[in-house]
Amino acid sequence: MEDKLYVFNYTQNRDKLFANLISIIDGIVADGVVKNEEILYLDTWLLEAEQIIRNGVIKSLSARVSSILADGIITSEEREDLKQQLHAIQQDILDIPEVDFYSVESDLHLLNGLCKGLISDRDLSDHEIRYLDWWLAQNGALKKNYPGSHLYALVKEILNDGIITPEESESLHKALVDFTGCDLDSGVVDGLATRLPIDSDFLPEVRGRVFCLTGIFMAGKRSIVEERIKFAGGNVIDNITKKLDYLVIGTLSSRDWKFSSHGRKIEKAINYRDEEGAKLKIISEENLFEFLP
Numbered sequence: 482m483e484d485k486l487y488v489f490n491y492t493q494n495r496d497k498l499f500a501n502l503i504s505i506i507d508g509i510v511a512d513g514v515v516k517n518e519e520i521l522y523l524d525t526w527l528l529e530a531e532q533i534i535r536n537g538v539i540k541s542l543s544a545r546v547s548s549i550l551a552d553g554i555i556t557s558e559e560r561e562d563l564k565q566q567l568h569a570i571q572q573d574i575l576d577i578p579e580v581d582f583y584s585v586e587s588d589l590h591l592l593n594g595l596c597k598g599l600i601s602d603r604d605l606s607d608h609e610i611r612y613l614d615w616w617l618a619q620n621g622a623l624k625k626n627y628p629g630s631h632l633y634a635l636v637k638e639i640l641n642d643g644i645i646t647p648e649e650s651e652s653l654h655k656a657l658v659d660f661t662g663c664d665l666d667s668g669v670v671d672g673l674a675t676r677l678p679i680d681s682d683f684l685p686e687v688r689g690r691v692f693c694l695t696g697i698f699m700a701g702k703r704s705i706v707e708e709r710i711k712f713a714g715g716n717v718i719d720n721i722t723k724k725l726d727y728l729v730i731g732t733l734s735s736r737d738w739k740f741s742s743h744g745r746k747i748e749k750a751i752n753y754r755d756e757e758g759a760k761l762k763i764i765s766e767e768n769l770f771e772f773l774p
Contacts, residue, residue, distance in 0.1 A: 498533045499580050500590035501597065502526075506567045508598015511612040515560045515567070522601035524550055538573045542566070588623055596632075596657040605650045605657075614640060627751045628660050679730075680754075680762040685772030688714030691724060695746040696731030698766055703731075706766075709773050721749045725761045729769050 505526065509519045527534065527543045534543065545566060549559045574580070581587055595616060599609045614636045623629030635656055639649040657663075692710050694703050694717065706729070707717045721728065728750040753759035 493586075495532045496581050496587065497590045498530050499574050499577065500582060500587050501594035502530070502533075502539075503571050503574055503582075504591045504594030505598040505601070506571050507616070508595045508609070509601060510564055510567060511599060512606050512608045515564045516602045517555050517560075518602040519598075520546060520549060520555060520560070520563065526597075536577075538570060538577075542570050585622070588620065592617075592620070592623055592629055592632075593661055596661045597663045600654055600657050600661070600663060605654045607645045607650075610636060610639065610645055610650065610653060627748060627755060630755075632656060632660065679765055679768070683762045683764070685768075686726075687773065689716075690726040691716050691718060692727045692729060693718055693721060693725055693746070693750075694729050694731070698731035700766065700770070706769070710769075713774050721746050721753065723753055723757070723759045723761075725750070725753075725759070727769070728761060728763045729766060730763065731766050 505523070509515055509523065524543075524546045527539065527546065530539070533539050545563065549555055549563060575582065582591075595613070599605060599613060613632070617624045617629055617633045617636065620629065624633040635653055639645055639653060687710065692715050694706055698706050700706050700709075710717055718725070728746065730747065747763065750761060750763055754761055754763065
């Protein structure tokens with residue numbers, strides 16, 4: 482059983498990384514230029530992509546990027562050659578027969594990768610913002626569902642008057658950092674990604690409220706957290722319903738929550754909250770313990 486689970490998880494993670502890379506490349510070349518910072522980001526990302534690095538296509542790309550960086554000088558010719566290679570790499574990845582690029586999960590991985598690529602130079606150009614708008618418009622399912630719907634609405638609001646201000650670009654950049662967890666200013670290349678769906682504006686109440694817990698908790702076993710809530714007068718249920726007051730996400734489940742089993746609960750709660758007007762709030766473990774006695 483454990484061997485089967487390992488194979489399943491390996492395949493999922495491998496497919497995620499390949500889909501991520503295809504769209505990271507999209508984001509890097511969206512403005513037609515491969516910048517030095519983007520090459521550095523790509524090098525670091527490849528070093529962390531252990532489950533696909535043995536693939537011949539990825540080995541070749543990693544070797545090329547390492548070669549460019551080896552002498553500490555990146556020439557315009559090297560940037561242009563790499564841009565051409567990146568386009569070829571995308572097609573080579575798409576030609577890998579056993580990788581799934583056509584599922585709902587794959588769509589999310591592609592969006593996630595695109596956003597990482599767009600912010601890999603710590604900046605968002607007007608051209609990149611318009612490219613994100615175009616890309617989301619081509620992917621109907623993503624722009625109608627969270628998190629694509631949130632990003633699509635934000636981009637449309639920014640482009641509405643035809644002028645992209647530095648403040649608007651910065652607000653979108655922050656949203657992409659929150660969505661991907663790719664906070665380069667903090668040294669995080671491919672990490673935490675729970676901040677976007679969390680509610681911050683709510684009155685903390687426990688007594689008589691209905692809670693659902695999901696993910697892995699810093700406090701320990703989920704039963705320990707349940708006992709604390711019940712002791713404070715709250716109720717705990719197992720499933721997401723419209724009668725729910727709070728969905729609590731465990732701190733240790735923050736990495737790539739969208740692609741994990743508990744991510745389904747979070748997405749369902751988001752849909753009830755954002756699309757159907759349910760009263761429920763999505764809060765973090767830290768939020769919960771702030772107002773537990």
